[in-house]
Structures are given as C-alpha cells and as structure tokens.
Amino acid sequence: xxxxxxxxxxxxxxxxxxxxxxxxxxxxxxxxxxxxxxxxxxxxxxxxxxxxxxxxxxxxxxxxxxxxxxxxxxxxxxxxxxxxxxxxxxxxxxxxxxxxxxxxxxxxxxxxxxxxxxxxxxxxxxxxxxxxxxxxxxxxxxxxxxxxxxxxxxxxxxxxxxxx
Amino acid sequence: xxxxxxxxxxxxxxxxxxxxxxxxxxxxxxxxxxxxxxxxxxxxxxxxxxxxxxxxxxxxxxxxxxxxxxxxxxxxxxxxxxxxxxxxxxxxxxxxxxxxxxxxxxxxxxxxxxxxxxxxxxxxxxxxxxxxxxxxxxxxxxxxxxxxxxxxxxxxxxxxxxxxxxxxxxxxxxxxxxxxxxxxxxxxxxxxxxxxxxxxxxxxxxxxxxxxxxxxxxxxxxxxxxxxxxxxxxxxxxxxxxxxxxxxxxxxxxxxxxxxxxxxxxxxxxxxxxxxxxxxxxxxxxxxxxxxxxxxxxxxxxxxxxxxxxxxxxxxxxxxxxxxxxxxxxxxxxxxxxxxxxxxxxxxxxxxxxxxxxxxxxxxxxxxxxxxxxxxxxxxxxxxxxxxxxxxxxxxxxxxxxxxxxxxxxxxxxxxxxxxxxxxxxxxxxxxxxxxxxxxxxxxxxxxxxxxxxxxxxxxxxxxxxxxxxxxxxxxxxxxxxxxxxxxxxxxxxxxxxxxxxxxxxxxxxxxxxxxxxxxxxxxxxxxxxxxxxxxxxxx
Numbered sequence: 001x002x003x004x005x006x007x008x009x010x011x012x013x014x015x016x017x018x019x020x021x022x023x024x025x026x027x028x029x030x031x032x033x034x035x036x037x038x039x040x041x042x043x044x045x046x047x048x049x050x051x052x053x054x055x056x057x058x059x060x061x062x063x064x065x066x067x068x069x070x071x072x073x074x075x076x077x078x079x080x081x082x083x084x085x086x087x088x089x090x091x092x093x094x095x096x097x098x099x100x101x102x103x104x105x106x107x108x109x110x111x112x113x114x115x116x117x118x119x120x121x122x123x124x125x126x127x128x129x130x131x132x133x134x135x136x137x138x139x140x141x142x143x144x145x146x147x148x149x150x151x152x153x154x155x156x157x158x159x160x161x162x163x164x
Numbered sequence: 165x166x167x168x169x170x171x172x173x174x175x176x177x178x179x180x181x182x183x184x185x186x187x188x189x190x191x192x193x194x195x196x197x198x199x200x201x202x203x204x205x206x207x208x209x210x211x212x213x214x215x216x217x218x219x220x221x222x223x224x225x226x227x228x229x230x231x232x233x234x235x236x237x238x239x240x241x242x243x244x245x246x247x248x249x250x251x252x253x254x255x256x257x258x259x260x261x262x263x264x265x266x267x268x269x270x271x272x273x274x275x276x277x278x279x280x281x282x283x284x285x286x287x288x289x290x291x292x293x294x295x296x297x298x299x300x301x302x303x304x305x306x307x308x309x310x311x312x313x314x315x316x317x318x319x320x321x322x323x324x325x326x327x328x329x330x331x332x333x334x335x336x337x338x339x340x341x342x343x344x345x346x347x348x349x350x351x352x353x354x355x356x357x358x359x360x361x362x363x364x365x366x367x368x369x370x371x372x373x374x375x376x377x378x379x380x381x382x383x384x385x386x387x388x389x390x391x392x393x394x395x396x397x398x399x400x401x402x403x404x405x406x407x408x409x410x411x412x413x414x415x416x417x418x419x420x421x422x423x424x425x426x427x428x429x430x431x432x433x434x435x436x437x438x439x440x441x442x443x444x445x446x447x448x449x450x451x452x453x454x455x456x457x458x459x460x461x462x463x464x465x466x467x468x469x470x471x472x473x474x475x476x477x478x479x480x481x482x483x484x485x486x487x488x489x490x491x492x493x494x495x496x497x498x499x500x501x502x503x504x505x506x507x508x509x510x511x512x513x514x515x516x517x518x519x520x521x522x523x524x525x526x527x528x529x530x531x532x533x534x535x536x537x538x539x540x541x542x543x544x545x546x547x548x549x550x551x552x553x554x555x556x557x558x559x560x561x562x563x564x565x566x567x568x569x570x571x572x573x574x575x576x577x578x579x580x581x582x583x584x585x586x587x588x589x590x591x592x593x594x595x596x597x598x599x600x601x602x603x604x605x606x607x608x609x610x611x612x613x614x615x616x617x618x619x620x621x622x623x624x625x626x627x628x629x630x631x632x633x634x635x636x637x638x639x640x641x642x643x644x645x646x647x648x649x650x651x652x653x654x655x656x657x658x659x660x661x662x663x664x665x666x667x668x669x670x671x672x673x674x675x676x677x678x679x680x681x682x683x684x685x686x687x688x689x690x691x692x693x694x695x696x697x698x699x700x701x702x703x704x
Contacts, residue, residue, distance in 0.1 A: 074297045075296070075297055075300055081301075099290070102290060102294060103290065103294075106290075106291060106293075106294050114294065114297060115297065118294060118297035118298045118300075118301065119301050121298050122298050122299075122300075122301030122302050122306075123301070125298070125302065125306060125309075125310060126302065126303075126306055127306075128309070129309065130309055130310075130312040130313045133309070133310065133313045134313055134314075
C-alpha cells in the first residue's frame with residue numbers, strides 16, 4: 001500500500017516522481033486511479049517523458065492551493081479563460097515543448113492545463129499563414145483530395161488593387 | 165508621357181491644400197483576377213479518412229529537448245527538496261548540468277532519456293478534442309487558415325466552423341455521416357466563396373426565413389428569425405472580409421435584399437421582428453468583433469472581459485490590417501453603390517446596412533489610425549464611398565418602419581458632421597506630410613523635371629502658376645507659422661528648385677532651350693518618369 005499523502009508517478013523511461021497527492025487533485029486521471037487502484041505502488045504515465053512530467057507537476061504545484069472549483073471541461077463556457085501571471089513562464093516555452101505539454105495535460109486530464117496550453121497554441125497560430133503553422137508544429141500534410149484553391153497565397157494582387 | 169507628368173505634378177501642388185476633393189486622386193484601378201476552377205464536385209469523391217489513433221509519440225534522437233540541461237534535482241514531495249523545481253528549470257533556463265535526481269530523499273542518477281532523447285510530438289498527434297479546444301480560441305479567419313494546414317486540422321476546423329456559424333445548410337439531410345457532413349460543408353464553403361450562385365443564396369435565405377433546417381419548426385418564431393439573421397449576417401460579412409482569392413461583395417447586397425423580401429412576407433408584426441433593426445444590431449456586432457483586429461490600441465481590460473468570453477484577439481500586423489481594410493473598403497463600396505441604385509421606394513434594408521457601417525465607431529477607429537500613412541488611400545476611398553451612399557440617403561431618406569431605425573438614421577446625420585470634420589483635418593495633416601516627402605522625391609529627379617519643362621511648353625506654363633502658389637505658401641507659412649522651420653525650409657527649397665530649372669535650359673541647348681544635344685529622347689523621359697512614379701507609389 002502506497003503512502004496516501006503522496007503519489008508516485010512512473011514515466012516512459014521508468015523515472016519515478018513522488019509528489020503530494022494534493023498537487024494532483026485537478027487531474028481526473030490520477031483521481032480515478034487513486035479510487036480504483038490506489039493500493040498499488042506507483043502509477044504509470046507511459047507516454048510522458050520525465051522532462052515534461054516535471055513541467056506538469058510544477059504547474060500542479062503552483063496551482064495546488066488554488067481555491068477555485070476544478071474545471072469539469074476545458075471548454076466550459078461558463079468559466080471564461082483568464083490569464084494567470086503565475087503561468088507566464090509556460091507561455092514562453094518552445095513550440096515543440098508546448099505540444100508535449102498539451103499532450104501530457106490531455107493524458108493526465110488536467111483541464112486547467114489543457115486550457116492554458118490550448119489557449120497559448122491558439123495565440124501562436126493567430127495571424128500565421130498555413131505555411132508558418134506547418135513550420136511551427138510539424139503537422140501531417142493535407143491529403144491530396146483536400147488541396148484546393150482556397151489558400152491565401154494569391155489573396156491580394158498588386159497593392160492598391162481592389163479584389164472584387 | 166507629358167500628360168502623365170503634368171497630372172502628377174498637378175497632384176503634387178494640390179497636396180498641401182485642405183481640399184477634400186483631392187481624394188479622387190487616390191482611386192485605385194480595379195483589377196479582375198483569374199478565378200481558378202475549384203468546383204466542389206471535385207471534392208466530393210474524396211475517400212473517407214481513417215480515424216487516427218488518439219495518441220502518437222515519435223522518438224527522435226537529438227531533438228531540441230535532448231540538448232536541454234535537465235534540472236539538478238527532482239524533489240517535489242516536500243520531504244527531501246535540495247533544490248525545488250522551478251519553472252525556470254522546466255523551461256531550460258541555463259543552469260549547471262544535472263547529475264542526480266533526489267526523490268523522497270533517495271538519490272538516483274539522472275535518467276538517460278532526459279538528456280539524450282525526448283519525444284517529439286506532432287501537431288497531428290493531438291487528439292481531436294484538444295484540437296477542438298484550440299479551435300475555440302480562434303476566429304473565423306484563423307480557423308479558415310488552420311483548415312488549410314493539414315487534413316486533421318481541416319476536419320476539426322470545419323466542425324468548429326459548423327458549430328460556430330451553424331453552417332448546416334441542409335448538409336444533414338439524408339442522414340449523412342460525419343465525413344459526408346464535412347465534405348458537404350466544405351463543398352458549401354467553397355461554393356459560396358468561388359461559385360456562389362442563386363441556388364446557394366436561395367438555400368441560405370430558406371434557412372433564414374423558412375424554418376427548413378436547423379429549427380424543425382414550420383412556423384418561424386421570433387427567436388428563430390433573430391438567430392438566423394444574426395448567423396447570416398455573421399456569415400456573409402465574414403466571407404466578404406475573408407482573406408481568400410476573390411470576393412463577391414455583390415452577393416452580400418443581393419443576399420440582404422433577398423432576406424428583406426422574404427422577411428417582409430413573414431408578417432413582422434405577428435412575430436415581433438423588424439429585420440432592419442436586427443440587421444443593424446448584427447452588423448454592429450460584427451464590426452465590434454473586427455475592432456480588436458484593426459485597432460492597434462488594445463481596449464481596457466474591463467471592457468475586454470465583458471465583450472466576449474473569448475480572449476481578446478491580437479491586432480493584425482500592418483500588412484494584415486491593410487488587407488482587411490481593402491476588403492472592408494470593397495464591401496462598403498459595393499453597399500454604397502447598391503444603395504445608390506436602389507429605388508427610393510424600395511426596402512430600407514441596404515440603407516440600414518450602409519448607415520450602420522457609416523456610424524460604427526469601429527470604422528471611425530480605422531480611419532483615425534494616422535500612425536500608418538500607407539493606409540491613407542484605403543481610408544480615402546472608404547470615405548468617398550460612404551460619402552456617396554450617405555448623400556444618397558440624405559436625398560431619399562429611407563422609409564424606416566421602427567422608431568429605433570429612425571433614431572439610428574438621425575444619429576447618423578449628427579455623426580456625419582463630426583466624422584467629416586475629423587477626417588478632413590486628418591487628411592490635411594496626412595497629405596501635408598506626404599507632400600513634404602514627395603518634395604524630396606522630386607528634388608532627386610532634377611534632370612527629368614528640367615527636360616519636361618523645356619520640352620513641353622504647357623508644362624512650363626503650369627510650373628509658373630505653381631511657383632506663384634509656392635511663393636504664397638512660403639509667405640503665409642512665415643506669417644501664420646503654419647509650418648515648422650524644417651518644413652518651411654523644404655517648401656522654400658522646392659520653390660527655388662522649380663524657379664532655377666525654369667531659367668536653366670538643359671546642357672547643350674541655348675537660352676531658349678533650342679538644340680538637341682542635351683535633349684532626352686522619349687524613351688529616356690519615359691524610363692526616368694517611370695522611376696519617379698515608382699517612388700511615388702510608396703506614398704500614395
């Protein structure tokens with residue numbers, strides 16, 4: 001039986017992190033695991049690297065003492081997103097790390113972190129051309145049948161001309 | 165060539181005046197672009213896409229994470245915490261290379277995977293629900309762009325667009341599954357943009373007025389009509405300003421007219437809906453949403469939080485703002501022209517749309533943006549088109565059916581005076597600033613001016629008139645202190661430049677300018693004139 005005050009997480013390479021359970025009270029995955037398999041020694045988080053998990057746990061630590069009600073859904077329209085200055089450092093991370101944090105947040109089912117990373121990704125997408133977005137996030141290509149003429153490369157002709 | 169130069173210099177001489185009539189000089193040439201054929205029929209045969217696995221992780225050696233120093237310790241429990249993890253740690257801010265990890269006081273070596281390997285995620289690996297979370301923070305324009313990034317993004321974006329704008333448009337008829345829905349929606353979008361015809365318009369109008377789809381009610385209710393009008397205005401205005409290959413603003417006006425005709429047959433008194441009023445509010449709301457994209461000054465936090473649950477949009481870049489201005493300009497120009505051609509006894513719907521656009525503070529904000537002189541031509545053209553339409557409204561006041569609509573019209577009258585006062589002042593300032601820049605430009609083309617003066621007599625006559633104007637300008641400038649010292653010097657330099665060239669024939673000519681030794685050929689004149697005009701394009 002593990003210590004009920006702490007929880008041990010095991011990452012994809014076997015690195016273990018022991019943190020107070022209270023830190024992860026916003027993680028639905030962890031809460032479900034504690035209810036169903038809390039008697040086991042450690043919880044495996046196979047798809048998350050130690051580096052990313054550290055970041056996620058840091059987010060949890062920062063927000064451990066928040067008194068607000070945990071979000072049921074990242075897209076909950078009744079609770080508008082409000083930027084928290086404590087999360088500013090997370091906004092400055094490189095694009096590839098932001099992707100990993102987004103995925104880790106989704107795996108651990110932490111709606112607050114999902115919302116934070118989703119909002120940050122949206123703000124990075126904002127104003128970018130499709131090619132720039134591809135360069136940033138390395139997505140899969142458009143299927144051939146999806147390619148049409150609606151890209152905006154030919155959007156505006158010569159300066160001063162009115163497209164009409 | 166001579167007439168071209170004459171026109172140009174004549175323009176220059178007028179630029180320092182406060183005459184709003186000068187705005188006609190900035191009218192751009194309309195160019196019709198080639199429209200590629202991309203019928204939606206080409207897309208409907210696409211095979212169904214296989215659903216992706218919800219999560220994929222790709223291991224890649226030497227990624228950016230692999231070179232990042234790991235934290236010196238990992239201690240989160242509070243029991244053993246030599247160096248608590250900080251965000252700076254996580255974000256890789258430089259610090260000594262790690263050696264051990266301490267977990268609950270037990271020291272272990274740093275895991276090798278942290279230092280040499282890391283998982284590199286791809287955007288397309290994100291589950292659909294996460295992509296949809298991202299999509300909810302994006303505007304229509306951003307969703308449209310993102311839909312062109314990848315197939316996965318396209319699916320998610322179309323779903324977001326569908327829910328955001330309620331773009332069902334009968335796509336669900338016949339029990340279509342999700343893929344068919346997306347294809348139909350995509351086909352509808354592409355059709356609307358590139359091959360819009362009366363049939364699609366009819367479908368939209370049916371959806372708005374007839375209760376055919378989405379509502380399930382044969383009798384249109386007040387709420388139903390309100391929702392549909394709001395959605396339709398969002399839809400058509402968004403498409404009218406969408407960064408796409410072509411714009412079909414004429415369909416905007418056509419659609420508004422069709423809406424008016426249909427709604428007038430719905431006994432508005434019975435359902436308590438007055439469509440022009442609804443349109444007024446819907447267009448106002450749309451322009452409100454545009455405001456943060458166009459206004460480089462962010463609104464105060466308090467107003468931002470109350471306007472929308474979505475986070476405030478970042479202002480567009482300078483070029484993006486210019487493009488959007490052009491699209492808005494094109495839309496409003498068409499609305500104004502449509503207004504002018506609408507019979508006075510016709511429906512007041514276009515008048516409502518036009519007046520709403522005219523009185524919107526968002527539009528005034530656009531025009532007030534003096535920090536960007538290169539958008540001046542767009543501003544001037546918007547002003548002109550609005551002026552044309554508004555003048556027509558003044559001559560033939562629309563037959564508003566409600567008190568609110570009439571109040572809006574009266575408010576527009578009041579607003580117009582303030583509007584013209586400020587735009588005239590702005591134009592005077594901006595044009596004067598541009599004139600000084602062009603003075604400098606012309607000073608650099610001395611020989612071209614000299615050749616023009618001595619080869620074309622009418623040009624010299626005009627130059628004498630301009631010189632007299634400049635002399636008065638300098639005299640008045642000194643007396644009224646209208647110019648700063650630098651500007652006054654420049655005007656005086658410009659005046660003496662012309663005065664000197666009028667008296668000095670080209671090299672190789674006699675005092676009367678006769679002789680061909682120093683005379684430029686027509687090709688030389690044309691080439692040099694083209695260079696000058698190219699420089700001018702940077703200012704107008």
